[in-house]
Amino acid sequence: MHIHEETYHWNSPLKTRGATRAVILHHAAADGASAQDIHRQHQNNGWSGIGYHYYVRKTGEVFRGRPEHAVGTHAAGRNGDTIGVCFEGNFQHDTMPPAQFAAGAALLANILTRCPGLPLLRHRDVCQTACPGQHFPFEALKEEAEMTQERFNEMAGRWLESLGKLPPSDWSAEARSWAEAAGLIQGDGAGNYQYKRPLTREEYVAMEYRRQEGRA
Ligand SMILES: [Zn+2]
Structure with missing residues (x-):
């Protein structure tokens, strides 16, 4: 899994998150924005910069937003203990392209192998919002990510046993x-x-x- 690294200029210093208790999934509610476009939009909100930790494009490319250890700006009340992942598109109307689904599931599995058992939530599970939209394939993504993580742990466990x-x-x-x-x-x-x-x-x-x- 490849993560495109971006260089951002932050309006104010980022803070380190004290705890990580969930991953929160969002949609961008629009097509075509680059990670840098979102960075600028979020700066226009008066924020330090892009509020998400990851941004998954419809092409299947994954971009880093804030460093994973930083406090994000993506879910009021839960920024202090969550990782924010945003998917390009508006899933009130769109269905997710396979490339984006595969990249999103791989990214989430990657986070889960580093933070086993971390719950995956939708923005609307924690805030009054429609985000990430009614057609967002939440259950399927969750299942795919959790299965990938389990397969990975099984493989690692077998190898370790063989040691x-x-x-x-x-x-x-x-x-x-x-x-x-x-x-x-x-x-x-x-x-x-x-x-x-x-x-x-x-x-x-x-x-x-x-x-x-x-x-x-
Ligand atoms: Zn959201």
């Missing part, structure tokens, strides 16, 4: 002590390791990277 069965080697010893120090696995002293919690995508990638480095 305990492999003969020790330089690369696995290093990965094991790292995973143990990170609180991911627990050894019983006899060379068997147990899986303590689901891996994040970064952790899995770091381990896979080390494994491949070890082989090369």
Whole structure:
């Protein structure tokens, strides 16, 4: 999954969010705006800049808005503990193109692998608004994102389980002590390791990277 990075000039410094308790989904209520257009519109509202953390275009391109750790401006009352994701289009009228659906689901799965169990909500679940519109495929997106995350965790779990069965080697010893120090696995002293919690995508990638480095 690729996220286009944008350079924004903020009207005022962004604040770091203290907690993340949900992801809130929005529509832009319009077609054709770039991430920079939304940034300018939100600055015209007197805000620091683009209020969303991610913007998913109809083409399937995903753009970063605010840094994920920053407090957003997208859902009154919930900006302090949520990540805001906006989809291009007006889903009061439109149906979502497959490319946008796939990109949105991949982005949400990516967020969920880093923040397991985070609820996905619509803007209208937390505020008086029609956003993201009656034709927004909320349930389907949620299902797809959660399934992708589960498949990913299963795969990571199987790989981690296999760690305990492999003969020790330089690369696995290093990965094991790292995973143990990170609180991911627990050894019983006899060379068997147990899986303590689901891996994040970064952790899995770091381990896979080390494994491949070890082989090369
Ligand atoms: Zn909204």
